[in-house]
Amino acid sequence: MKTTIKMCGITTLEDALAAVSAGANALGFVFSPSPRQVSADVVRSIINQLPPFISTVGVFVDEPLPFVLETIQRSGISMVQLQGHESNEYCQQIDKPVIKGFRVAAEVDIDLINSYQVSAYLFDTYVEGQDGGTGKRFDWALLQRRHFSRPVIVAGGLNVNNVRHLMEALSPDGVDVSSGVSATATTKDSAKMRAFVSAVEAAGQEPRLEKLAFGEVDILRDAFHDRPLVEVNGKQFLINSLTEQVPATPARLLHVAAQRVCEAAELSPGLKLVGEEDKGGVLLAAVSLLCGLPFGIARWYPSGLEGQVKVGFDCEYISGELYLNGVEPGDRVVIVDDLISTGGTLIGLIEAVRRAGAHVEQIICVAEKLEYAGVERVRNVTGLEVKTLVRVRVSGATSSVVSVAY
Structure with a gap:
């Protein structure tokens, strides 16, 4: 009707x-x-x-x-x-x-x-x-x-x-x-x-993203549950379709993840999405397509273009620099990412947005690795809250989803 x-x-x-x-x-x-x-x-x-x-x-x-x-x-x-x-x-x-x-x-x-x-x-x-x-x-x-x-x-x-x-x-x-x-x-x-x-x-x-009825399969939750863990330098890495493309990312999984982000955020005209190009770039583009908002992206290498903002970052497995493009003074920003561990990348992104003269209004991450306390670290360092949708424990040989927030 x-x-x-x-x-x-x-x-x-x-x-x-x-x-x-x-x-x-x-x-x-x-x-x-x-x-x-x-x-x-x-x-x-x-x-x-x-x-x-x-x-x-x-x-x-x-x-x-x-x-x-x-x-x-x-x-x-x-x-x-x-x-x-x-x-x-x-x-x-x-x-x-x-x-x-x-x-x-x-x-x-x-x-x-x-x-x-x-x-x-x-x-x-x-x-x-x-x-x-x-x-x-x-x-x-x-x-x-x-x-x-x-x-x-x-x-x-x-x-x-x-x-x-x-x-x-x-x-x-x-x-x-x-x-x-x-x-x-x-x-x-x-x-x-x-x-x-x-x-x-x-x-x-358009085909609707139906709400889950009792007993139905939640493909977003399942993407992070009972997945293999790989240890690198004492850190546990979660191998899954959404963030690692192992196995290859199903289109419906990406659509569901992007839709859940849109539902969790308070989106309105005038906002701009921001993310980083590595694992979160694919999700960022999908969210932009769904909600119609523009996005700026932080890359791992400089372009030399006017207005690019450079910041250092230190995450769980690497430290380096981010180069933010497409964010202007006065922009109201929603940061979107696929996964938060220690929060180092997010802290770098927030600093880059602030140096560009913009304001971070919301931060949405699809998944959160609980053991690494990244949400708390971001809060303590930046004063900002991170909303996460899937909370995951990473210990032993496989991951386990503790809760979902959608």
Whole structure:
């Protein structure tokens, strides 16, 4: 089934027509206090100039019922979205289809939500003191494997870079975007709207990375579990398909690893990926292809090009120099790597990014060798946290996976 796309916070006819032209199925107009608040008369003038078969949604937050009913009549909207603490009884007094919004924090009350007899449920991010339009996403895992009695629409921090991951994680009936396609606090960016719709449509056409059901084989976990270890200079090296290409790396394994990185990261427009060319370069390119973000790379030899940053590093099996390309002052960086052992390479990468005048916002590694305490070392030296997805013990003749974080 095709995913419905709602673009919210429309304030002008120009933006409304651009959203429709981009492929939006529904337009949202905010009638409660907000930078994007509009009047019923303005919305009426916009709706009168829209093509047919476009849903128009009025967004209200804890407004008196008479105000809502009057606004429906004056504006001509076709649906109502209630984003406050409105009761089911309140919803039943509205003679238009109702979307009931719920703000998600740390848990989801399924019984309460399913008690609302409305047309659809919309899930947005809970932020203290804000009723919506936060530009922040919530933990989508809170909705996984839950049964809702009405269609589900997801909002909260969506943009062209992460909506694909949302659809693969939840397959919602609809998506709702506002700040992710904005030009300013009150206007939209037509290029961002077109790109967002294209991303939703592409995600609907591509094979999905299914969530693992109980008992299914996890090929990413298995790539690091019960694999041979080789000792070099007193260090245990893990031989596997993803980092060593032994045996050859299956395309699906690389895709799964890159997808898990995208899911674990908080990706948004304006970020840049960074990694090193040795074992992490293949993964870095795969992540870039999936999320659409550009990447810079640190090489083990100099190019002599202007702007290249040189740093020393000391990892578990070698010391040397890294030469970072493609990172500019002011860049917001997500470092991606395949495996962390002692953390020496990561520390060098972080230093290189900082010398380039950029800021490291996140670090994601697929696997972590627990015995070498690299995560702790990176934290102690740089003050940054490293998020790892597969935690592996390397002792004896073979490896063993302790836990996964996805």
